[in-house]
Amino acid sequence: MWKSSTEFADPLGDVESWSESVDKVLGCKAGQIAFQQFLKSQYSEENILFWLACEDYKKVKSTPEMISSANRIFSEFVETEAPRQINIDWSTRENITKNISQPTLSSFETAQKQVYSLLARDCYPRFLKSDIYQGLLRRAESR
Structure with a gap:
């Protein structure tokens, strides 16, 4: 079977573009993996895991799937003492907690924006200086 050239694309082909913006890193599977590896080394992996979970959540089609997914995200990242609790402000956490029994596709929007902001302002600049990114670069x- 004939394969398109994109199926042979080198996942590291985008590495140079990752320095342009955090969106370039998050928009590419290899970038997500490298960024996640860096965040894990910084003990803040929950941020990208939450952001990715929210991206998947926005694609949910059915109400039962939405409820199940929302509850999983809530118990893993949002509720107080969650195993991978994200750093969001009290009112955002409170608002999600209050509305978790009737989730909507925008239930985690505010929290996701706060986490994105943290990733962009704090984690991303450190990632660009990291041994992980510099090694990939x-x-x-060298190819």
Whole structure:
């Protein structure tokens, strides 16, 4: 069977573009993996995991799936003492808690924006200086 050239695309082909914006990193599977690896080394992996969970959540089609997904995100990332509790403000956490029994596709929007902001302002600049990113950049440039 004939394969398109994109199926042979090198996942590191985008590495140089990751320095343009956090969106370039988050918009690419290899970027997500590298960023997640960096965040794990910084003990803040929950941020990207939550952001990715929210991206998947927005694609949910059925109400039962939405309820199940919302509850999983809530118990893993949002509720107080959650195993991967994200750092969001009290009112956002309170609002999600109050409305979790009737989730909508925008239930986690405010929290996701806060986490995105943290990723963009704090984690992303450190990622660009990290050994993980610099190593991938050297590998990409040496080809």
